[in-house]
Amino acid sequence: xxxxDHKADLLRKVPLFSGCSKRELGKIAxxxxxxxxxxxKVLTRQGGPGREFFVLLEGSVDVVRDDERINTLGVGDxxxxxxxxxxxxxxxTITAISPVRTxxxxxxxxxxxxxxxxxxxxKVLETVAARMPPADSD
Numbered sequence: 001x002x003x004x005d006h007k008a009d010l011l012r013k014v015p016l017f018s019g020c021s022k023r024e025l026g027k028i029a030x031x032x033x034x035x036x037x038x039x040x041k042v043l044t045r046q047g048g049p050g051r052e053f054f055v056l057l058e059g060s061v062d063v064v065r066d067d068e069r070i071n072t073l074g075v076g077d078x079x080x081x082x083x084x085x086x087x088x089x090x091x092x093t094i095t096a097i098s099p100v101r102t103x104x105x106x107x108x109x110x111x112x113x114x115x116x117x118x119x120x121x122x123k124v125l126e127t128v129a130a131r132m133p134p135a136d137s138d
Contacts, residue, residue, distance in 0.1 A: 002057070004029045007103060010055050016081040019123035027117060031109040037100045046093045050083020051107045059100035065092040072097070084110045085128060 002010075007029035011017050017028060034057070037043065043054060046065060055078040063071040063079070070092065073079065079094060084107055114121040 001034055002103075007032050007034075010057075010076070010103065013076070014055065014078050014081060016084075016124060016127055019127050020120060024117070024120045024123070027113060027120065028105070028110075031113055032103040032105050035102055035104055037096050037102065039096050039098050039100075041096045041100070042093060043096065043100075043102075044080060044083075044090045044092065044094045046091065047089045050080060050086065050088060050090050053080040053084050053105045053110070054078060054094075055103040057101040057103060059096060059098040059102075061094050061100060062097050063092045063094050083107065085124065 004026055008022065008025035011025050011028050011032065012020075017025060020028065032055075037059075043061060044050070044052075056073060056075055058075060060072055060074040061079075062069050063073060073094075080090075082088070083090065084105065114124065
């Protein structure tokens with residue numbers, strides 16, 4: 001099992017959390033569960049609800065959109081971060097192609113953290129806003 005500070009170091013690399021302090025990353029790490037999944041396990045399904053965020057610790061996954069493999073992710077990669085803050089359906093199916101160990105943050109725990117810590121909430125919202133494409137100005 002990873003210690004909280006090691007989880008925080010991994011989460012620091014996630015753009016969604018880039019504005020967070022060490023203390024705030026520690027709070028986010030505290031809600032990240034470490035889980036093991038078998039080869040063949042579907043972690044997300046295209047069109048399904050986005051309720052978790054994943055950081056891969058071991059193993060690899062295939063990313064499939066519209067029945068076409070578009071990517072393979074491995075150690076250190078992450079996915080599903082927008083599912084924590086939006087109600088949009090998943091845009092790809094992600095399946096373990098080997099045994100996988102991952103950190104998982106659920107939408108419920110993340111929303112509770114944002115409610116309880118407005119500083120983290122503000123930094124996450126600022127990051128999301130900065131990553132959004134500019135609106136058309138017709």
